[in-house]
Amino acid sequence: xxxxxxxxxxxxxxxxxxxxxxxxxxxxxxxxxxxxxxxxxxxxxxxxxxxxxxxxxxxxxxxxxxxxxxxxxxxxxxxxxxxxxxxxxxxxxxxxxxxxxxxxxxxxxxxxxxxxxxxxxxxxxxxxxxxxxxxxxxxxxxxxxxxxxxxxxxxxxxxxxxxxxxxxxxxxxxxxxxxxxxxxxxxxxxxxxxxxxxxxxxxxxxxxxxxxxxxxxxxxxxxxxxxxxxxxxxxxxxxxxxxxxxxxxxxxxxxxxxxxxxxxxxxxxxxxxxxxxxxxxxxxxxxxxxxxxxxxxxxxxxxxxxxxxxxxxxxxxxxxxxxxxxxxxxxx
Numbered sequence: 001x002x003x004x005x006x007x008x009x010x011x012x013x014x015x016x017x018x019x020x021x022x023x024x025x026x027x028x029x030x031x032x033x034x035x036x037x038x039x040x041x042x043x044x045x046x047x048x049x050x051x052x053x054x055x056x057x058x059x060x061x062x063x064x065x066x067x068x069x070x071x072x073x074x075x076x077x078x079x080x081x082x083x084x085x086x087x088x089x090x091x092x093x094x095x096x097x098x099x100x101x102x103x104x105x106x107x108x109x110x111x112x113x114x115x116x117x118x119x120x121x122x123x124x125x126x127x128x129x130x131x132x133x134x135x136x137x138x139x140x141x142x143x144x145x146x147x148x149x150x151x152x153x154x155x156x157x158x159x160x161x162x163x164x165x166x167x168x169x170x171x172x173x174x175x176x177x178x179x180x181x182x183x184x185x186x187x188x189x190x191x192x193x194x195x196x197x198x199x200x201x202x203x204x205x206x207x208x209x210x211x212x213x214x215x216x217x218x219x220x221x222x223x224x225x226x227x228x229x230x231x232x233x234x235x236x237x238x239x240x241x242x243x244x245x246x247x248x249x250x251x252x253x254x255x256x257x258x259x260x261x262x263x264x265x266x267x268x269x270x271x272x273x274x275x276x277x278x279x280x281x282x283x284x285x286x287x288x289x290x291x292x293x294x295x296x297x298x299x300x301x302x303x304x305x306x307x308x309x310x311x312x313x314x315x316x317x318x319x320x321x322x323x324x325x326x327x328x329x330x331x332x
Contacts, residue, residue: 003027003028003029003054004023004026004027004028004029004078004079005028005029005031005075005076005077005078005079006023006028006029006030006031006077006078006079006080006081007031007032007033007071007072007075007077007079007080007081008020008030008031008032008033008080008081008083009033009060009062009080009081009082009083009084009106009110010033010081010082010083010084010085010126011030011032011033011034011045011057011083012032012034012041012042012044012045013044013083013087013188014044014183014184014186014187014188014225015083015126015182015225015228015229015232016032016044016045016081016083017044017045017048017186018184018186018225018226018229019081019083019229019232019233020032020045020048020055021048022229022230022233023233024048024052024054024055026233028054029054029056030048030054030055030056031056031057031058031071031075031077032045032055032056032057032058033057033058033059033060033061033071033084034057034058034059034060035059035060035061036059036061042057044186045057058071058075062082062084062102062105062106062107062109062110063101063102063105063106063109065109065112065113068109068110068113069113069116069117072113072114072117072118072121073117076118077121078121078122079121079122079123079124079236080110080114080121080122080123080124081124081126081232081236082106082107082110082123082124082125082126082159083126084102084106085102085103085106085126085152086098086099086102086103086152087152088152088190088191089130089150089152089153089296090150090294090296092150092151092152092155093150093151093296093297096151099151099152099155100151100154100155100158102155103152103155103156103158103159104154104155104156104158104159104162106159107125107158107159107162107163108158108159108162110123111123111162111163111166111172111174114166114172114174115166115170115172119170119171119172120173121172121173122173122174122175122236122241123163123166123172123173123174123175124175124177124232124235124236125159125160125162125163125174125175125176125177126177126179126232127156127159127160127163127176127177127178127179127243128152128153128156128178128179129178129179129180129181129221129245129247129303129305130148130149130150130152130153130156130300130303131146131148131153131156131157131160131178132144132145132146132147132148132300132303133146133147133148133149133150133153133300134147134149134300134301135147138304139249139304139305139306140245140247140303140304140305140306141245141305141306141308141309142178142243142244142245142309146160149296149298149299149300150296150298153300160176160178160243163175163176163243164176164243167241172241173241174241175235175236175238175241175242175243175244176243176244177228177231177232177235177243177244177246178243178244178245178246178305179228179231179246179247180220180221180222180223180245180246180247180248180303180304180305181193181220181221181222181223181303182222182223182224182225182227182228183222183223183224183225183325183329184224184225184226184325184328184329185328185329185331185332186225187225187329192213192214192254192257193222193257193329194329195211195213196211196213196254196257196258196261197261197326197329197330199211200258200261200262200265200267201265201330203267203282203287204265204266204267209285209287210286210287210288210289211287211288211289212288212289212290212291212294213254213258213288213289213290213291213294214254214290214291214292214293214294214295214296215254215290215294215295215296215299216253216254216255216258216278216290217253217254217255217301218253218254218299218300218301218302219251219252219253219254219301219302219303219304220251220252220253220254220302220303221247221248221249221250221251221303221304221305222248222250222251222252222257222322222325223246223247223248223318223320223325224318224319224320224324224325224328226320227318227319227320228246230316231244231246231310231314231316232246234310234314234315234316235310235314237314238313238314242313244307244309244310244313244314245305245306245307245309245310246305246307246310246316247304247305247306247307247318248305248307248318248321249304249305249306249307250304250322251302251303251304252322255271257322257326258280258288260322260323260326261326261329261330262280262282264326264327264330265330267282267287268282269281269282269287269288270282275290276290276291276292277290278290
């Protein structure tokens with residue numbers, strides 16, 4: 001039986017590395033695309049590049065139409081996963097044009113290339129819970145209206161509808177996975193969960209005295225990246241393409257996440273003050289502070305997704321809980 005061929009844009013990220021591992025276990029030939037950079041940014045997939053003959057890396061960029069077309073013609077993939085993005089929400093306020101070029105137009109370039117080259121190629125778009133923004137719905141599902149609060153969220157809405165349009169207008173297997181927050185030990189150090197884990201570990205070991213955060217009361221639905229990439233693959237194995245919310249249906253605040261990590265490190269935090277003056281104390285000294293510079297110009301107060309549709313139609317549900325996630329992040 002001929003092996004399936006997958007092309008992953010954004011392969012060097014957290015999700016790209018876990019997805020590559022999953023596909024290789026399922027006997028795929030995996031081709032990953034990385035941007036040319038002066039820094040080596042392949043540490044999450046180096047073990048695959050050197051140890052697996054079915055894993056291949058290519059230079060390319062979703063902002064470069066010609067490179068997309070050339071890669072698809074050369075590789076002839078059965079499945080394309082678009083995980084490429086400027087994925088930091090706060091940074092999207094600072095570099096909005098670049099964010100839109102990558103996160104919005106990037107998906108459109110890939111979809112157009114599929115339409116022109118081979119409409120039998122299956123396409124997965126990494127959509128985001130940030131598309132929901134500030135919503136009056138306590139639980140968000142596939143029918144919840146979008147109300148994005150950042151250029152990142154706006155760009156993801158564009159990609160969502162571009163994917164849906166190419167599915168409807170051009171009969172392409174094109175699907176959206178609306179992924180809520182998902183973390184792991186491979187998470188980038190600028191993301192809040194990784195920042196909290198690393199910051200508290202350094203404080204515990206005496207390498208740092210303070211951890212500075214933004215909105216402590218931002219509430220999110222946090223899952224594990226391993227679970228979520230499995231959902232991506234399951235979505236792509238369906239006979240008919242569709243859109244799915246992938247989440248845990250649970251939520252906690254940034255403050256609660258801090259407390260869970262601190263407890264596992266035997267750090268007994270006492271909170272004092274309110275607003276920007278709120279601080280977390282340990283052994284009588286402040287180790288956690290709040291800074292306005294880490295707040296977004298417009299923030300999303302809470303997100304919580306329902307994976308009911310995914311459970312019913314693709315047989316998916318999360319397996320790894322928040323405690324497993326934190327333990328893994330602490331131990332790696």
